[in-house]
Amino acid sequence: MFFLLSKTLHFLLMPYIWVLLLMFLALFLRSQKWRRISLISSLVILVVLSNPFLSNEAWRAWEVEPMPVKDVVDYDVAVILTGVTSYREDVPDRIHTSKGADRFLHPLMLYRMGKIKKFFVTGGSGYILKDRIPEADQIKKILVLAGVPATDIITESSSRNTRENAQHTADQLRNHPEWKKVLLVTSAFHMRRAAACFKKAGVKADSFTADFYGYERRFTPDELIIPNIAAFSSWHLLIHEVSGFLIYKLLGYC
Structure with a gap:
């Protein structure tokens, strides 16, 4: 059962799914206010999670440093x-x-x-x-x-x-x-x-x-400004792992 639940969670934690859901809400909600909130939220997720610098900082903070x-x-x-x-x-x-x-x-x-x-x-x-x-x-x-x-x-x-x-x-x-x-x-x-x-x-x-995802900091335009689909995609793995760690802690597995 836990194995099936982990696979379901893997799907639900995809930022891509969040963006799609928010865009659908922006199209079909009756309230103009909530339609606007949904649209802005989807755009914020896209902009923030596609930023390579922010993605790399998150990886650097989470990954365990290597043993020489x-x-x-x-x-x-x-x-x-x-x-x-x-x-x-x-x-x-x-x-x-x-x-x-x-x-x-x-x-x-x-x-x-x-x-x-x-x-x-x-x-x-x-x-x-x-x-x-x-x-x-x-x-x-x-x-x-x-x-x-x-x-x-x-x-x-x-x-x-x-x-x-x-x-x-x-x-x-x-x-x-x-x-x-x-x-x-x-x-x-x-x-x-x-x-x-x-x-x-x-x-x-x-x-x-x-198998490292984080890398040395780069203060270049392609890191700080230009969106990158690879950065957006990598967030799914990181979010999934952090969530898995917290769930394991909650269940007493680690």
Whole structure:
């Protein structure tokens, strides 16, 4: 039930939906006053959320700062959270990744540097109605293709959200008492919720963030003045994550 509710919330938190709803209200409301308020509100949302500078400031405030690679000590296992691969029925003969592929590419770099001994990849399928190849299995295939021995990769493919990632990781750690030092790897925007869930589950881990959306400040016209559709689109992800974190806190998941 919670999984279905999270998917519904994902849709309702789209700023695009808010703008459409307000524009419809501006067209069909009988009250001239409320029609004007609806129209102005939709324009304000469009202008504010399409500003690259404001978007970047929000990302910089929310994302967890990176740990410098030089500061990474030796870890027994890197726990990689999925959410970065997809499956296409029309192109089924390969693995498809998204921007968040840094979640496994950066740990792979650490593994090559000798800073990580094992990988534990946690995550199943994010689809509601169709069964897909679990994301953990897809990432394992990529790591094996990159030359990592299959014996160094453990997967868990039943998790469907961050809370379950943490719970199943805690179960695995009880089965692997040799994993003393744990490195948690996920996107910078997702680390606040992930780290809190893992702490709640009793997993002691250091955080290693990847996949950043925020960037250095730029005081240029294209950042300060010119609207950008990419900035508007990115707000959906940020709003969704902040809302998810607050809901998890309310429910006692983290």
